[in-house]
Amino acid sequence: MAKFCTKCGKELIDGKECSCQKNSKKVEEVTSSSSIVTELVDLVKGMFVSPIDTMKSFIQEKNLNNAFITLGASAIAIAIMICVLCKEMIGSIMDLMGISSSYMGMFDSNIEIPYAKIAIMSILIVVATYALIALIAYLISAKLFKSETSYKKMITWLGANAALMTVVYLVTTICILISLKLALIVYVVGSLLNTCYMYKGLKFACDTDENKLAYVYVPSVLVAAFIIGYLAPKIMM
Numbered sequence: 001m002a003k004f005c006t007k008c009g010k011e012l013i014d015g016k017e018c019s020c021q022k023n024s025k026k027v028e029e030v031t032s033s034s035s036i037v038t039e040l041v042d043l044v045k046g047m048f049v050s051p052i053d054t055m056k057s058f059i060q061e062k063n064l065n066n067a068f069i070t071l072g073a074s075a076i077a078i079a080i081m082i083c084v085l086c087k088e089m090i091g092s093i094m095d096l097m098g099i100s101s102s103y104m105g106m107f108d109s110n111i112e113i114p115y116a117k118i119a120i121m122s123i124l125i126v127v128a129t130y131a132l133i134a135l136i137a138y139l140i141s142a143k144l145f146k147s148e149t150s151y152k153k154m155i156t157w158l159g160a161n162a163a164l165m166t167v168v169y170l171v172t173t174i175c176i177l178i179s180l181k182l183a184l185i186v187y188v189v190g191s192l193l194n195t196c197y198m199y200k201g202l203k204f205a206c207d208t209d210e211n212k213l214a215y216v217y218v219p220s221v222l223v224a225a226f227i228i229g230y231l232a233p234k235i236m237m
Contacts, residue, residue, distance in 0.1 A: 039066055040163070047164040047197070055201035058160045061152045067159025074162035075126040077169035079119040084173050086113055088180065125232050130158050132224035140216045141206040149206035157205035161198050165190065 043066070046054030058066075090113070134154035141147040168190030175183035199217050202208075208216055 036066065036069075040069060043070065043160065043163045044167060047160065048167075051164070051197050052200060055157075055160045055197065056204050059153060059156045059201060059204040061150060061156065063156050063159070064152050067156040067162075070159045070162040070166065071127070071130050071155070074166045074169065075123045075130075077166045077173070078126050079122040081169045081173040081176070082122050083113075083115050083118055084176050085183075086115075086118060088176050092180065121232075125228060129224055129228045130155075130162070132227060133220050134158055136223050137202070137205070137216055137220040140219060141208045145206075145208050145212055145216070147206040147208040149208075153205045157198075157201050160201060161194055164197065165194050168194070 043054060043058060046058075134151060134157070137157075138149060138151045138154045141149050168187065172183050172187045172190070175186050198221075199213065202213050202217050203210060206216070
């Protein structure tokens with residue numbers, strides 16, 4: 001007995017899925033992708049316009065996937081920034097040493113910057129740092145202070161701030177090509193803003209008493225920085 005599609009009434013061949021359903025799935029996928037892009041754009045915009053309200057609405061487990069995207073984008077942006085910085089630093093060092101442009105070609109042929117290795121290692125180190133900060137913050141708040149939170153919420157906490165820092169890293173990269181001093185100013189200002197927002201946003205990631213938030217935030221960042229700072233040079237060698 002022939003079977004027919006319940007959507008359009010078309011006869012089904014060998015019980016295969018109707019083409020109208022396949023097209024419907026494609027439309028849903030495109031719509032879903034468009035929705036994610038819109039949400040991410042709104043997140044970035046919100047972190048500059050109304051950061052506190054934006055973090056309050058974003059730091060939820062349901063936004064975990066979007067948080068992974070912003071964290072990944074942040075890691076890639078850092079890798080690009082470091083690669084560009086390495087190139088510009090070598091050029092600046094040559095200028096300080098008084099190497100004329102006529103000899104630049106000779107030195108360029110001898111100096112090879114391993115951009116691929118730098119980029120990959122930078123991304124891995126950044127991802128590991130995010131993972132450690134989230135883990136330590138979760139353990140302190142949940143296990144020590146008995147707060148209602150989860151590791152996933154800690155990831156979304158970092159993800160919200162990563163949206164801000166991705167822009168900071170990209171703008172800093174552009175500034176590096178213009179002026180290292182300007183790039184330093186942009187990076188420092190952006191990092192200070194990020195530090196303030198991370199601290200403010202932590203209260204949305206856990207219900208820890210505000211008087212104890214510093215005891216969650218500071219150890220999380222410092223311990224993670226110490227561990228990564230100790231291991232990174234050994235990994236990079």
